Amino acid sequence: MGVPPPGEAKGRVRGTIPPTTRTPRRVGYDQPPDQQGEPHPMAEQPALAAYPVGLRLAGRRVVVLGGGQVAQRRLPSLIAAGADVVLVSPSATPSVEAMAEAGELRWERRRYREGDLDGAWYALISTDDPEANRTASAEAEARRVWAVRSDDAEAATAWTPATGRSEGVTVAVLTGQDPRRSAAVRDAVVEGLRDGTIAAPHHREPAVRPGSVALVGGGPGDPDLITVRGRRLLAAADVVIADRLGPRDLLDELPPHVEVIDAAKIPYGRFMAQEAINAALIEHAKAGKAVVRLKGGDPFVFGRGKEEAEALAEHGIPVTVVPGISSSISVPGAAGIPVTHRGVAHEFTVLSGHVAPDDPRSLVDWAAVAKLRGTLVLLMSVEKIGAIAETLVRHGRDAETPVAVIQEGTTAAQRRVDATLATVGERIKEEGIRPPAVIVIGDVVAVGR
Numbered sequence: 001m002g003v004p005p006p007g008e009a010k011g012r013v014r015g016t017i018p019p020t021t022r023t024p025r026r027v028g029y030d031q032p033p034d035q036q037g038e039p040h041p042m043a044e045q046p047a048l049a050a051y052p053v054g055l056r057l058a059g060r061r062v063v064v065l066g067g068g069q070v071a072q073r074r075l076p077s078l079i080a081a082g083a084d085v086v087l088v089s090p091s092a093t094p095s096v097e098a099m100a101e102a103g104e105l106r107w108e109r110r111r112y113r114e115g116d117l118d119g120a121w122y123a124l125i126s127t128d129d130p131e132a133n134r135t136a137s138a139e140a141e142a143r144r145v146w147a148v149r150s151d152d153a154e155a156a157t158a159w160t161p162a163t164g165r166s167e168g169v170t171v172a173v174l175t176g177q178d179p180r181r182s183a184a185v186r187d188a189v190v191e192g193l194r195d196g197t198i199a200a201p202h203h204r205e206p207a208v209r210p211g212s213v214a215l216v217g218g219g220p221g222d223p224d225l226i227t228v229r230g231r232r233l234l235a236a237a238d239v240v241i242a243d244r245l246g247p248r249d250l251l252d253e254l255p256p257h258v259e260v261i262d263a264a265k266i267p268y269g270r271f272m273a274q275e276a277i278n279a280a281l282i283e284h285a286k287a288g289k290a291v292v293r294l295k296g297g298d299p300f301v302f303g304r305g306k307e308e309a310e311a312l313a314e315h316g317i318p319v320t321v322v323p324g325i326s327s328s329i330s331v332p333g334a335a336g337i338p339v340t341h342r343g344v345a346h347e348f349t350v351l352s353g354h355v356a357p358d359d360p361r362s363l364v365d366w367a368a369v370a371k372l373r374g375t376l377v378l379l380m381s382v383e384k385i386g387a388i389a390e391t392l393v394r395h396g397r398d399a400e401t402p403v404a405v406i407q408e409g410t411t412a413a414q415r416r417v418d419a420t421l422a423t424v425g426e427r428i429k430e431e432g433i434r435p436p437a438v439i440v441i442g443d444v445v446a447v448g449r
């Protein structure tokens with residue numbers, strides 16, 4: 001491919017390259033008749049579709065001309081394909097520069113010159129100089145190197161499809177001259193594969209193997225805030241054991257054959273509630289079901305995820321843990337409060353307030369916490385916030401420190417109540433705040449007002 005054929009082509013490459021040797025424009029891209037000029041030799045042919053192909057570029061030279069936004073977008077896929085990438089450009093965006101610094105590509109800091117495509121299998125022509133692009137295109141044509149052009153799709157010998165990947169499947173879409181439509185089709189297919197609405201059965205490894213359990217962090221409640229992997233595993237489950245918190249709306253979308261069990265309603269008789277949940281997970285996995293344990297936020301942030309994983313491991317049941325977006329960060333964020341902010345807070349501490357500060361079961365050193373200057377994020381604290389605020393003030397935190405209480409964050413019912421450490425105990429009662437709520441204490445609350 002990259003080696004010019006003997007004779008004419010070679011002479012052309014080394015010598016003066018004609019403006020272009022490309023074959024005619026695609027009929028599908030025809031201009032209106034008044035702009036067409038001379039009838040084109042191919043104008044009478046029906047629209048010619050591009051021929052789709054997957055290039056295996058590992059170890060093969062790919063030349064990228066121009067280090068701007070186009071290169072920045074395309075380079076990661078070329079690098080991921082293992083291509084031997086040579087970038088020729090006097091300048092590059094910071095991201096492209098970082099790829100060169102990381103040794104992911106070789107960067108020649110100069111303008112394009114004839115001969116740069118020697119030995120290339122594939123080229124991306126995207127300089128900001130139209131003349132250089134034309135010359136490079138002609139060189140590519142002469143050397144039989146497939147080339148994409150960012151400035152002139154017509155002049156290119158290859159087009160980049162809109163691509164996406166999901167679980168080892170590459171989706172590539174070409175629609176002719178409508179990149180937005182290509183991207184929209186690509187998004188629809190990738191999304192469908194990810195959430196299971198496009199049935200594409202895995203013939204090798206199912207997403208959740210029968211007899212195993214996936215502990216999935218469902219995020220704070222908004223169904224869009226579960227991870228892609230979590231959603232895919234959910235779509236592959238036979239049995240879902242779900243908490244009260246988390247993306248309940250997603251359960252409605254599950255096919256009718258999926259058994260959905262409300263964790264709060266598992267009868268626990270002689271067991272503790274958590275033991276009963278563990279027992280249910282073990283029972284369904286042992287029955288050969290693909291089980292998803294859907295939890296609110298992240299499974300390992302006050303989620304008892306590790307206890308469940310250990311109980312399953314004791315029975316030899318394989319467990320996958322899928323992290324989730326914790327309410328401790330996302331709920332303040334949804335209310336406009338950043339847990340850190342430059343010049344305001346360099347730290348945030350996440351605490352459980354489910355037992356009062358003077359309770360012997362408390363593992364929190366509230367006196368030490370009161371000395372911290374950064375953000376405090378309290379979970380499970382609605383009931384005890386009065387005592388907690390009073391303890392913080394007693395140990396030195398300013399009574400005027402701003403506080404925000406966010407109930408049912410990221411859901412349609414989200415509400416926020418503002419207070420100070422001095423007033424929060426009363427404000428919560430006045431406003432009838434109920435769990436679940438996240439309480440944020442610190443100057444970031446004022447930043448996010």
Ligand SMILES: C[S@@+](CC[C@H](N)C(=O)[O-])C[C@H]1O[C@@H](n2cnc3c(N)ncnc32)[C@H](O)[C@@H]1O
Pocket residue numbers: 220221245246296297298299300301302303325326327328331378379380381406407408409410411435436437438
């Ligand atoms: C048992 S903890 C579980 C936390 C979860 N694993 C996480 O990472 O978000 C439950 C507490 O999380 C907080 N929480 C969870 N979802 C919430 C939401 N949507 N809005 C407000 N608070 C929430 C509340 O403080 C609630 O009492």
